[in-house]
Amino acid sequence: MARAGLSGARLAQAGAELADEVGFEQVTVSALARHFGVQVASLYSHVRNSDDLKARIATVALTELADQAATAVAGRAGRDALHALADVYRDYARTHPGRYTATRHTAAASVLGEQYVAAGRRHSELVRAVLRGYDLDEPTETDAVRLLGSTIHGYITLELAGSFSHSEPSAGDSWPRIIDALDTLLRSWS
Amino acid sequence: MARAGLSGARLAQAGAELADEVGFEQVTVSALARHFGVQVASLYSHVRNSDDLKARIATVALTELADQAATAVAGRAGRDALHALADVYRDYARTHPGRYTATRHTAAASVLGEQYVAAGRRHSELVRAVLRGYDLDEPTETDAVRLLGSTIHGYITLELAGSFSHSEPSAGDSWPRIIDALDTLLRSWS
DNA sequence: CTGATTTGCCTAAAGGGCTTAGGCAATTAC
DNA sequence: GTAATTGCCTAAGCCCTTTAGGCAAATCAG
Known part of the structure; x- marks a missing residue:
């Protein structure tokens, strides 16, 4: 019987795509096995369990998003950099809703740790890099990191949930x- | 055999409490049946299915939160009202994390509609009431509603997820x- | 290239959650 | 007190997760 050529990385990648199609919560070991035309139990040679799979998907997504953010911010500063960074997050969430949701699956930190945490740190550093254009002192800069993170993530979450779709102006205008x-x-900011 | 005295309302209430204890995602028809010392199938006389149960919990939580917000904002204006409103949300999320998560379970809107949507409208109106202290024109006021909603919800979500717990200053200080x-x-704001 | 080892996917099976169907007993209404 | 209703029960089917153990394909040694 020909082998399907599975691996932890391929499962994570396919899982990420599946998440965008059906929603991150619906990504299941069983669904992924069906996708590869393989028995469910076969996946357990490549991922420890369901949480491990989700953590890998989260890591793929968070890393991919950090890459895009880094590219967007490179060579920009101030208002320009801020818009570029914010847009990367929003665009990513709109084109890859399942993956975006996955990035916030913080159980990932406790399961995989390392890579997920590293990607998270890259995000923090990018936000801080953008803030360097506004010269803020500590602890204000940390407050600002949290403000930006909260507002951007909050807006994206609410927009994805449809909270802005029943009123004018459009979410894209605000x-x-x-x-x-x-x-x-x-x-x-003082 | 003595009856347990179940009802849709009691299940929603107990489900809300259970959510705070074990997390909203872990609230299950089975867990709730165990809690009442009753067979799983028995709950299906009172809730249509698992989604219906979650929608009811979401509605309980969103309504309860609207009540608290209304009380907090009453008799205040401007900065004072803003802090009072924001604090109500954050305090609610910290004391009732499962319920707070439930409020954002937007599938609730499509399942129960009515009450959930009504509670949601009350929240919008409260935010707009607070914003009346800042006299903004449309569409800026709507932008401001979205900004406040995003930042408050985003901050709470990130704090609950532990994103702020590995750095100074504390989440309560920022x-x-x-x-x-x-x-x-x-x-x-112009 | 052949034999041994490793590795990948399989079958089997058990446990738990969701949901429907149908029944008996406790409650309520007359 | 009897009849109608309602509440909880048992039984059973389906799906997802996870572990154990087996066979065959790929890889490696000589």
């Missing part, structure tokens, strides 16, 4: 104005 | 400073 407001705020 | 920054921003 977005740049809100990022601009944050830029103004950062510029004048 | 919070009032971030809300103050939002107050300043709203005061000067």
Whole structure:
């Protein structure tokens, strides 16, 4: 019988794609086995269990997102960098909703640790790099990291959940104005 | 055999408490049946299915939170009202993490609709009431509603996930400073 | 290239959650 | 007190997870 050529990495990758199609919560060891035309038990040679699979998907997504964010921020500063960074997150969430959800699957930290945590650190560093254009002192800079993270993540989460779709203006119109407001705020933060 | 005295409302209430203990995702028809010392199938006379149960819990939580928010905002305006409102959300999430998570279980809208949606509208109205202290024109007021919602919800989500627990200052220290920054921003929003 | 070892996928089986169907007993209504 | 209703029960089927043990394909030694 021909082998399917599975591996931890291929499962994580296929799982990420599946997450975008059916939602991260619906990604299951069984569904992935069906996708590869393979018995469910066969996947357990490559992932420890369901949590491990989800953690791997989360790590793939968080790393991919960090790569895109790094590219977007490179060579920009201030307001320009802020918009570029914010847009990367929002665009990623809109094109890859399952993967975006996966990035927040924080159980990943306790299961895989290492790579997931490393990707998380890259994100923090990128936000701090953008904030260097606003010269803030500690602890204000940390407050600002948290403000940006909260607002961006919060907006994306609510938009993905459809919270903005039943009222005017469109979610896409409010977005740049809100990022601009944050830029103004950062510029004048004591 | 003595009856347990179940009802949709009691299940929703017990489910909410269970959510705070074990996490909203772990609230299951089976777990709830165990809690009442009753056979699993018995719950199906009171809730349509698992989604219905979760939607009821979400509605209980969203309504309870709206009540608390309304009380907190009553008689306050401007910065004062903003802090009071924001604190209600954060405190609720910290004391009732399972219930807070439940409030964002938006599948609830499509299952139960009515009450859940009504509670959601109350939240929007409260935020708009607070914003009346900052006189903003449309569409800026809507942008501001979304900014506040995003930042507050985002911060709470990240804090609950432990994202702020491995760095200084504490999540409790950044919070009032971030809300103050939002107050300043709203005061000067074009 | 052949034989031994490793590795990949398989079958089998057990446990748990969800859900429906149908029955008996406790409660409520008359 | 009897009849109608309602509440909880047993039984059974389906899906997902996970472990154990086996056979065959790939890989490695000589």
